[in-house]
Amino acid sequence: MAPENVTHIPEFILLGFPASPELQALLFVIFLAVYVLTVTENLLIMVLIVTSPQLHRPMYFFLGHLAFLEACYISVTVPKLLVSLLGSNKSISFPGCMAQLYFFVALVCTECALLAVMALDRCLAICTPLHYPLAMSHRACRQLATGSWLLGFLTALLKVFFISQLSFCGPRVINHFFCDISPLLSLSCSQRRRAEVVDFISALLLLLIPLCVIIVSYTCIISTVLLIPKAQNRRKAFSTCASHLAVVSIFFSATLFMYARPSSIRAWDLNKLVSIIYTIITPMLNPFIYCLRNQEIKDTLLKVLCGRAALSRVAASDH
Structure with a gap:
């Protein structure tokens, strides 16, 4: 008998979004625009946080990590989707699929931990302002951020290890636009119960x-804020949490x-639509949400833009 961990197919076919060539071209333009916008705005937030001393505080330290994560996050799935929309090559090798799955799961798990830390x-x-500088020291912030990244990447290693031990004998078509856990499990021709339990x-x-x-x-935040006597102070406290x-x-x-949720109630076309929300739409919207709801980031961005405009005028006058 062949060992159970032998993979019989060298590559998978990512079905993606089957449509007419015209619609695929339109989808390519849309996803490319969203990808460029998402990476640009997240990089802009990172640069603002790193270069602006007034943003060198724990809240913005974690926001910088989140921006970096989401720039990586969308880069794991969308470039391969763009390639498949642009041409007829929808294949992905087995090692490439496992690598995409690993980094995708690692970043999802890291984001869960990072949002909890934030x-x-x-x-x-808000609840313990006097002890806050000590509790959230530079060292504590670095440890929490590092712990979030380690937790995400170690968890992904466990998940992908069990999935990579399965046998895939065919069919090799993945009804998704990237290598996700559930579509891969459904293609396995070996006993996958252990991998499903570990995943769930x-x-x-x-x-x-x-x-x-x-x-x-x-x-705790709500119970503390409700005790604040002035309505203006309550609104200010809530506004710092609204974007998060x-x-x-x-x-x-x-x-x-x-x-x-159990695998028995999965609908693949619905899964693809929901996946677009948190793999593409959410990374694009998050910088807008944080910037529009955060006056300090808006003020810093305006200062940077006004400063550059002033420098441009000075340079033009010199010439």
Whole structure:
């Protein structure tokens, strides 16, 4: 008998979004524009945070990590999608598929942990302002950020290890636009129960534990803010959390729908649409959400733009 961990097919076919050539060309233009916009705006947030001393605070330190994560996150899935939309080559090698799956899962898990850390940061800032500088020191922030990244990449290693041990004998068509866990499990011709259990339990823990931290943090925040006597101060306290709450709501709604449910109720076309929300739409919207709801980032961006405009005028007058 052949060993169970032998992979019999060298590559997969990513079905993506089958449509007429004209519609595929339109989708290519849309996804390319979204990709360029997303990477640009996240890089802009990173540059602002690094170069602006007034943003050198824990909240913006974690926001910088989130911006970097999402620039990487969308780069894992969209470039391959663009290649498949542009031409007829929809294949991806088995090692390439496992690599894409690994980095995608690692970044999803890291984002779950990072969003929980950001909620904890806001909770400490609002509920215990006197102890906040000590609790969120530079060292503590670095440790929390590093821990989030390590947790994400180690969890992904566990998931991908079990999936890579399965046998894939055919068909080799993945009804998705990237290598995701569920479509791969459905193509396995070997016993996949262990991989499914590991995937479901780890997904549940990686989603529910950060979500519980977020819920507890915001419960403490709300109870503290309601005790503030002045309405203006209450609004200011809530405004610092509104953008984070919006991002959390969009991200966790989509990921809970995708990964914390039994495989028997999956509908692949619906999965692809939901996947677009958290792999493409959310990374594009998050910088807008944080910037539009955050006066400090808007002020810093205006200063940078006005400063560059002034330098351009000076340079033009010299010539």
